[in-house]
Amino acid sequence: MPQTFLCDTPEATRSRARELARTLASPVVIALYGDLGAGKTLFTQALARALDITGPVTSPTFTLINEYDLPGGGKFFHVDVYRLHDAVPEAMALGLEDLFDEGIVVIEWADRIRPLLPDERIDVYFEHAGEDRRQITIQDHRPA
Numbered sequence: 125m126p127q128t129f130l131c132d133t134p135e136a137t138r139s140r141a142r143e144l145a146r147t148l149a150s151p152v153v154i155a156l157y158g159d160l161g162a163g164k165t166l167f168t169q170a171l172a173r174a175l176d177i178t179g180p181v182t183s184p185t186f187t188l189i190n191e192y193d194l195p196g197g198g199k200f201f202h203v204d205v206y207r208l209h210d211a212v213p214e215a216m217a218l219g220l221e222d223l224f225d226e227g228i229v230v231i232e233w234a235d236r237i238r239p240l241l242p243d244e245r246i247d248v249y250f251e252h253a254g255e256d257r258r259q260i261t262i263q264d265h266r267p268a
């Protein structure tokens with residue numbers, strides 16, 4: 125069952141990310157969907173903080189993939205496929221799928237590479253619901 129949350133402030137969105145972070149075990153893929161400015165990067169930054177990544181977590185729009193070490197071992201990958209032109213073949217050529225077993229992988233604009241996404245993943249949908257309000261829907265496809 126998808127769960128929907130209305131987040132009235134950026135902090136409410138961060139709080140939702142922290143809740144999700146508590147459930148994460150590597151490897152896992154978290155697919156983010158939503159328009160420009162919907163909150164995907166903000167959510168990812170809060171996830172990274174909650175996982176005790178301390179340095180700056182910046183948007184990988186131009187770098188495509190940012191990689192961070194998790195303090196307890198393992199990796200956190202922040203991926204943004206917005207800039208890819210022909211996203212599926214380009215992501216394949218970059219070896220994106222190889223990451224899926226290698227850590228916690230968060231993907232912005234995941235709808236652009238939908239055929240590559242593993243079935244067992246977490247989908248997070250962001251919708252504008254007012255200037256500072258976002259509706260966030262989380263659908264967890266991990267096995268129970």
Ligand SMILES: Nc1ncnc2c1ncn2[C@@H]1O[C@H](COP(=O)(O)OP(=O)(O)OP(=O)(O)O)[C@@H](O)[C@H]1O
Pocket residue numbers: 131132133134135136137158159160161162163164165166167183206232255256257258
């Ligand atoms: N309730 C809210 N939740 C999340 N972000 C909010 C909220 N209210 C306002 N904002 C603002 O919306 C912006 C979200 O930007 P963010 O970079 O996270 O979007 P994005 O989905 O990653 O966009 P892009 O597709 O360009 O990468 C931030 O400036 C943030 O402060």
Ligand SMILES: [Mg+2]
Pocket residue numbers: 164165166183204232
């Ligand atoms: Mg972003």
